Amino acid sequence: MSLIPTLTESVSRARADLRIGLPVAIGGYLVAAVETLGPERLALMRTLGPAHLAVTRWRAETLKARVYDGDLARIELPGDADLHWLRALADPAGDLMTPMKGPLKSLRGGDAAPDRAAIALIKSAQLLPAALVVPVPEVPEGLTRLQPGPTIEALAAEAGMAPVAAARLPLLSAENSKLHIFRPDDGQSEHYAVEIGAPSRDKPVLARLHSACFTGDVLGSLKCDCGPQLHAALGAMGQRGEGVLLYLNQEGRGIGLANKMRAYALQNQGFDTVEANHRLGFEDDERDFRIGAGILREMGFHSVRLMTNNPRKVAMLQGHGITVAERVPLITPRNRHNTGYLDVKAEKSGHLL
Numbered sequence: 001m002s003l004i005p006t007l008t009e010s011v012s013r014a015r016a017d018l019r020i021g022l023p024v025a026i027g028g029y030l031v032a033a034v035e036t037l038g039p040e041r042l043a044l045m046r047t048l049g050p051a052h053l054a055v056t057r058w059r060a061e062t063l064k065a066r067v068y069d070g071d072l073a074r075i076e077l078p079g080d081a082d083l084h085w086l087r088a089l090a091d092p093a094g095d096l097m098t099p100m101k102g103p104l105k106s107l108r109g110g111d112a113a114p115d116r117a118a119i120a121l122i123k124s125a126q127l128l129p130a131a132l133v134v135p136v137p138e139v140p141e142g143l144t145r146l147q148p149g150p151t152i153e154a155l156a157a158e159a160g161m162a163p164v165a166a167a168r169l170p171l172l173s174a175e176n177s178k179l180h181i182f183r184p185d186d187g188q189s190e191h192y193a194v195e196i197g198a199p200s201r202d203k204p205v206l207a208r209l210h211s212a213c214f215t216g217d218v219l220g221s222l223k224c225d226c227g228p229q230l231h232a233a234l235g236a237m238g239q240r241g242e243g244v245l246l247y248l249n250q251e252g253r254g255i256g257l258a259n260k261m262r263a264y265a266l267q268n269q270g271f272d273t274v275e276a277n278h279r280l281g282f283e284d285d286e287r288d289f290r291i292g293a294g295i296l297r298e299m300g301f302h303s304v305r306l307m308t309n310n311p312r313k314v315a316m317l318q319g320h321g322i323t324v325a326e327r328v329p330l331i332t333p334r335n336r337h338n339t340g341y342l343d344v345k346a347e348k349s350g351h352l353l
Ligand SMILES: Nc1nc2c(ncn2[C@@H]2O[C@H](COP(=O)(O)OP(=O)(O)OP(=O)(O)O)[C@@H](O)[C@H]2O)c(=O)[nH]1
Pocket: 209, 210, 211, 212, 213, 214, 224, 225, 226, 229, 250, 251, 252, 253, 254, 255, 260, 263, 264, 273, 277, 307, 308, 309, 310, 313, 330, 351
């Protein structure tokens, strides 16, 4: 082991750099997140080479830009493009007011690998998925350097997980409960496991993989079913006297709370939950359920009776080595604010509601 950062550590650094508006070097390119880039650094980067903008295929479709690179598009920067132009392309908030951004010219041929790595890093930093990319003859001193390739994308998504602390925590729904904290080794947010009773590790455990929803879980938002699902799951485990609930910090199906509020603002403009994610440039679900599978394994569980209406969760857990012995539906009441959302989940995301 040397004191020089490993590739995983460099990826974590790069993510932090992008969040504070610093460019990072990927191969012979400088990349920066449009959302956090300031005007001075933009001006400096533009002096170094011909810049372009990388966006995902979803964002490109909304912008009516041609997609030659599969999952992403590289859009040429016009000579007079400033930060305002870049942000308008990255952020759909003003799309309806200024629908025509073009004509936009997409780059064709050449290497899109640095762009792909940049988008993966920016997504994992929970910023708007749009990158300013500039080929440079020489990387300036002091910037984080990475080599492009599938490893960066894999590392941006996957991390090891270590238990850091656990203590008894009596709950309204179950007095005999324990809270465990798990810390990813890539510096991303911690995840939690509530263990109710002392479930056997040899039989399927009643389990729920709950993704964080600040608005639903904490504020009692009526727009989604998260809060009632959380309490119904804890209640069922309390009644049974055992179970395990993972509280995964994958707010907004993995896009983060800021982007989820952007998605809500688009929903106020009339788009549904899936369309809103796409207009922002995200997949409809960016969550990585390897995290949940990893925590269950770390706790010694191999087989679950999974409380969910989402068949993807079942498939992903199975795909990552956890047996789902049974799917236990988790249906909560509808109200006038969440009924459309639940219909879209059933129609577009395959939820069994
Ligand atoms: N991007 C986005 N995320 C949302 C929206 N509404 C709720 N969420 C998030 O969706 C996630 C819901 O997670 P879960 O309830 O665990 O999962 P699920 O896919 O609905 O499946 P179930 O197990 O059946 O509940 C949480 O991370 C919420 O923050 C929305 O309109 N847009």
